[in-house]
Amino acid sequence: MSEPxxxxxxxxxxxxxxxxxxxxxxxxxxxxxxxxxxxxxxxxASHVELFNQWQQTLNRDYxxxxxxxxxxxxxxxxxxxxxxxxxxPDTGLxxxxxxxxMGALFLAVKSMEYAEHYSHGINLRSNxxxxxxxxxxxxxxxxxxxxxxxxxxNAAILRKGGYTAENHRGMETGGSYWHMVDMVWLILFPxxxxxx
Amino acid sequence: xxxxxxxxxxxxxxxxxxxxxxTFFTWLVGMSGMSGFGISMLVLGLSLLKxxxxxxxxxxxxxxxxxxxxxxxxxxxxxxxxIGLAFYLSYS
Amino acid sequence: xxxxxxAVAKPYFIAAIGLFVGQIIFGLIMGLQYVWGDFLFPEIPxxxxxxxxxxxxxxxxxxxxxxxxxxxIPEETENExxxxxxxxxxxxxxxxxxxxxILGYLLVPYARLAxxxxxxxxxxxxxxxxxxxxxxxxxxxxxxxxxxxxxGMTLLKGRKTVVSLVMVIGLTGLAVFFLFAFYNPDNLVRxxxxxxxxxxxxxxxxxxxxLGSILAFVLIKTTGVDREVIEKWLYxxxxxxxxxxxxxxGHHYYWIGTPEYWQWWGSIFSAMEPIPFFMMTIFAxxxxxxxxxxxxxxxxVLWALGTAVMAFLGAGVWGFMHTLSPVxxxxxxxxxxxAHGHMAFxxxxxxxxxxxxxxxxxxxxxxxxxxxNKSQVVEMWAFWLMTVSMVFITLFxxxxxxxxxxxxxxxxxxxxxxxxxxxxxxxxxxREFAGLVFLVGLVLYIVSFFVGRxxxxxxxxxxxxx
Numbered sequence: 096m097s098e099p100x101x102x103x104x105x106x107x108x109x110x111x112x113x114x115x116x117x118x119x120x121x122x123x124x125x126x127x128x129x130x131x132x133x134x135x136x137x138x139x140a141s142h143v144e145l146f147n148q149w150q151q152t153l154n155r156d157y158x159x160x161x162x163x164x165x166x167x168x169x170x171x172x173x174x175x176x177x178x179x180x181x182x183x184p185d186t187g188l189x190x191x192x193x194x195x196x197m198g199a200l201f202l203a204v205k206s207m208e209y210a211e212h213y214s215h216g217i218n219l220r221s222n223x224x225x226x227x228x229x230x231x232x233x234x235x236x237x238x239x240x241x242x243x244x245x246x247x248x249n250a251a252i253l254r255k256g257g258y259t260a261e262n263h264r265g266m267e268t269g270g271s272y273w274h275m276v277d278m279v280w281l282i283l284f285p286x287x288x289x290x291x
Numbered sequence: 292x293x294x295x296x297x298x299x300x301x302x303x304x305x306x307x308x309x310x311x312x313x314t315f316f317t318w319l320v321g322m323s324g325m326s327g328f329g330i331s332m333l334v335l336g337l338s339l340l341k342x343x344x345x346x347x348x349x350x351x352x353x354x355x356x357x358x359x360x361x362x363x364x365x366x367x368x369x370x371x372x373x374i375g376l377a378f379y380l381s382y383s
Numbered sequence: 384x385x386x387x388x389x390a391v392a393k394p395y396f397i398a399a400i401g402l403f404v405g406q407i408i409f410g411l412i413m414g415l416q417y418v419w420g421d422f423l424f425p426e427i428p429x430x431x432x433x434x435x436x437x438x439x440x441x442x443x444x445x446x447x448x449x450x451x452x453x454x455x456i457p458e459e460t461e462n463e464x465x466x467x468x469x470x471x472x473x474x475x476x477x478x479x480x481x482x483x484x485i486l487g488y489l490l491v492p493y494a495r496l497a498x499x500x501x502x503x504x505x506x507x508x509x510x511x512x513x514x515x516x517x518x519x520x521x522x523x524x525x526x527x528x529x530x531x532x533x534x535g536m537t538l539l540k541g542r543k544t545v546v547s548l549v550m551v552i553g554l555t556g557l558a559v560f561f562l563f564a565f566y567n568p569d570n571l572v573r574x575x576x577x578x579x580x581x582x583x584x585x586x587x588x589x590x591x592x593x594l595g596s597i598l599a600f601v602l603i604k605t606t607g608v609d610r611e612v613i614e615k616w617l618y619x620x621x622x623x624x625x626x627x628x629x630x631x632x633g634h635h636y637y638w639i640g641t642p643e644y645w646q647w648w649g650s651i652f653s654a655m656e657p658i659p660f661f662m663m664t665i666f667a668x669x670x671x672x673x674x675x676x677x678x679x680x681x682x683x684v685l686w687a688l689g690t691a692v693m694a695f696l697g698a699g700v701w702g703f704m705h706t707l708s709p710v711x712x713x714x715x716x717x718x719x720x721x722a723h724g725h726m727a728f729x730x731x732x733x734x735x736x737x738x739x740x741x742x743x744x745x746x747x748x749x750x751x752x753x754x755x756n757k758s759q760v761v762e763m764w765a766f767w768l769m770t771v772s773m774v775f776i777t778l779f780x781x782x783x784x785x786x787x788x789x790x791x792x793x794x795x796x797x798x799x800x801x802x803x804x805x806x807x808x809x810x811x812x813x814r815e816f817a818g819l820v821f822l823v824g825l826v827l828y829i830v831s832f833f834v835g836r837x838x839x840x841x842x843x844x845x846x847x848x849x
Contacts, residue, residue: 110355110357110359111350111351111352111355111359111360112350112351116615116618116619118359119619119622120619120622122362123622123623123626123658124626125362125366126655126658127626127627127651127652127655129366129369129370130651130654130655131651132370132373132374133370133373133374133377134647134650134651136373136374136376136377136378137373137377137380138647139377139378139381140377140378140380140381143381147326155318155321155322158318159314159315159318162314162317162318163311163314166307166310166311166314167307167311169345169349170303170304170306170307170310170349172349173303173348173349174301174303177301177303219642219644220642220643220644226643226644226647227647230644230647230648267351270349270350271350274345274346274349274350275350277345277349278341278342278345278346278363281338281341281342281345282338282339282342282370282371284314284317284338285317285334285335285337285338286335286338286374288321289317289318289320289321289331289334290331290334290335290378291326291331
């Protein structure tokens, strides 16, 4: 190819990028989150005042930072895979480490947010809104952790030269999972922090 | 290498900038305290758009003509509709 | 049978079937006691019959799992079992301990049994399904650990396959979670909380791994489909099991005094617990459709497919019906629960053990692949009689349960428990009748081991290859 890949990851015909097994896993996770989101929305419909009131107390600035961090992180993963595809694995590794750093930023900010809640005595049992808030965001947090673990493994393998321009399926697999984690947050953020 | 005299911006970078912009917009809506069915649906719709962009461009599904692209589309539309319905009910 | 030591499975399977018969007899006794309360009172009161029925169930299925492992693991790992002698020793220990326990339930008042077995040293008696004296429980742990040691060493020394790894993980989980039977908090809420760590995390957790791996094994052997395809399905199925079933434990935490968020978590996650069972059904039928050969043991294939379907219906569908907390609020502890429990346990665990026996017994008896036509026909009759009668048992109990829930809880003028029971007696009679048909099926099943023994093996047409 004479120009940079127009798209860093390209599914081949019928198959999405990466291992098919991760896509089954992605579907399963998406299903669980979808049910959770719908449950939140319907629970809210029966407790509108409560949800509106307590939603105001959430830190939207932290959430913005987190959303930007995850989007940036996903972007970095795409750039990393593009670099490897274009036979520049060192650059790829740097992008991947950047993605991990953004992920770590997400975890740090989220933890700070939780710490602030706890310091005000707010927790999972405080009320229905916070039950959902903590359940949803904690569940997502665990998936960010898992995604980072997977990307970490990708980075380790990349560092040892395990991925080539022709074969970097493992990175596509990890990347796909990471994008799923990002996508879920992109729904979670407006749903829980903004929509009222 | 291509012939253009200025550095080519990759499509994924355009998508990134768009995603950031949409996120800022959502945040601004939140800061303004705007509420109501209309603005909520706008924000929801934008988030579904963001999801589709991730699916198409970051997950590489744009060129995948099958089942998997539809999985993401349906995942965005179906829960999205349910959320929309729930919000609709909450305003009545 | 490729490895001599696989033969160790045979006594386990025979014991399993024997205990199964005992279980059904006591089930029938209770079924009659539902409508004729004084039947066998005071010699075998209902609560004693119940302990015997449920404990026999668990023990025969455990014998079945162990037999299945002793057959499957050597073949998968391509080496002989580490210690056939240990396996046989444990067989006798488990059988004798089990028999003594059941006799204890029957012959001695429970409180006296507790005294005799020194329960006060480490009290673990008195909880449903975990009624065994502490010494029996300790015996179970010893047997389980020896069993794990035996198959673990066999696995370590041999080829590691996905099927054998999933099976061993499932069995290890079974042993680990049983340890919670020893944890008996004074606080009633915590008592119940941890009780489910044995029961739910068994039947809606690690036992599904055992089920999946045995099913995969039988499908590999009878369809000839590529191992990689089957193993990939197995991974996906167990992933879904764990994703939905672990937090799905929360569907037992709705009303026992735990925080309200369990009603949400339990409903959301357990609603998805049918998914792995649905996948198992698609998986089983798909593999049989794509088979490369027609296997002479058609009975085993029937059992395998039947297991997937009945497990999905009983565990998946009937489970879903009462898993959401708003529904469960009304149906909790009613005959709906009994309906689900019977079909789920039979469909998933009884049937998978019978599937494995169906596949492996002929081979252990010296056949090349399958029993004679005559034997298989009788066996298949048994399959249909037991399975269809179980469906009817479930339907009758569901009818009873819906009426009970309505009359005793939902309506504006609720009746008392006993009044409602009186009204649904007809369903109990019908259930008992279906239960008798089940027993006929079970007897026929045993007969199938003895007919057509000297007849030649069944043969099938070669499958036309494309």
